Amino acid sequence: MAFDYKKEYKEFYLPKKKPEIVEIPTMKFLAVRGKGDPNEEGGAYKEAIGLLYGIAFTIKMSYKGDHRIEGYFDYVVPPLEGFWWQGARHTADALARTDRTDRREDVCGIDYAHKETFEWISVIRVPEFVTKADFEWAVAEATQKKKTDFSKVEFLSITEGLCVQCMHIGPYDDEPATIRQMDEYVKAQGYELDFTDGRRHHEIYLSDVRRCAPEKLKTVIRHPVKAAGE
Numbered sequence: 001m002a003f004d005y006k007k008e009y010k011e012f013y014l015p016k017k018k019p020e021i022v023e024i025p026t027m028k029f030l031a032v033r034g035k036g037d038p039n040e041e042g043g044a045y046k047e048a049i050g051l052l053y054g055i056a057f058t059i060k061m062s063y064k065g066d067h068r069i070e071g072y073f074d075y076v077v078p079p080l081e082g083f084w085w086q087g088a089r090h091t092a093d094a095l096a097r098t099d100r101t102d103r104r105e106d107v108c109g110i111d112y113a114h115k116e117t118f119e120w121i122s123v124i125r126v127p128e129f130v131t132k133a134d135f136e137w138a139v140a141e142a143t144q145k146k147k148t149d150f151s152k153v154e155f156l157s158i159t160e161g162l163c164v165q166c167m168h169i170g171p172y173d174d175e176p177a178t179i180r181q182m183d184e185y186v187k188a189q190g191y192e193l194d195f196t197d198g199r200r201h202h203e204i205y206l207s208d209v210r211r212c213a214p215e216k217l218k219t220v221i222r223h224p225v226k227a228a229g230e
Contacts, residue, residue, distance in 0.1 A: 003075040005125065013204060015220060017167045019185035024160035029129060030055050031154045038113040048122045049080065054146060056124045057154050058138040067137055071129035078125040083200040084110045086117045106205050111147040112173060165222040171214040178221055191225040199224035
């Protein structure tokens with residue numbers, strides 16, 4: 001039976017509907033960077049998804065060809081994920097529109113009212129046995145077979161470290177309510193949010209938006225934290 005990361009690592013992919021603190025280890029990812037509204041038809045985000053899955057399935061199906069990956073085992077391609085933020089100028093503008101300067105945490109993650117200003121890194125996890133050489137082979141293989149430019153795809157190792165996470169059920173635009181619960185939990189547990197250039201609002205998409213009713217969508221939301229006062 002194929003190894004399924006969602007089932008084997010439930011603490012990372014199937015959290016409760018209540019916030020919890022978790023330590024996230026280093027993981028390997030395929031990644032594409034971009035900007036703009038993810039809902040834009042034919043936009044950069046949808047292009048990125050196609051590129052990611054093209055490489056992800058080339059690696060998964062490598063055993064059927066001549067390329068041999070050391071340590072390979074059959075696995076289910078992990079779910080699509082995304083790291084999201086907005087530029088410094090947008091953050092400053094959003095703060096200026098608020099009446100309270102202590103609401104900085106509301107805009108350091110993402111501002112749902114202005115999707116056109118989103119910046120993102122869309123990612124798909126790959127197994128630990130995948131090396132940079134295997135990734136480069138997959139890019140060349142997919143480029144040749146699919147006649148598509150996969151040069152935007154990167155091979156990244158990401159260590160998120162200490163985070164708060166929660167399962168969000170429902171439309172993406174309803175996420176702020178779940179995030180408020182996470183923020184309250186973080187403070188109550190003696191932590192504070194730790195958004196930086198390398199630590200972003202993180203979402204893991206467990207539902208196929210094309211086949212799932214909006215009210216049933218399952219999305220893991222994860223934010224970086226640190227001990228208060230650090």
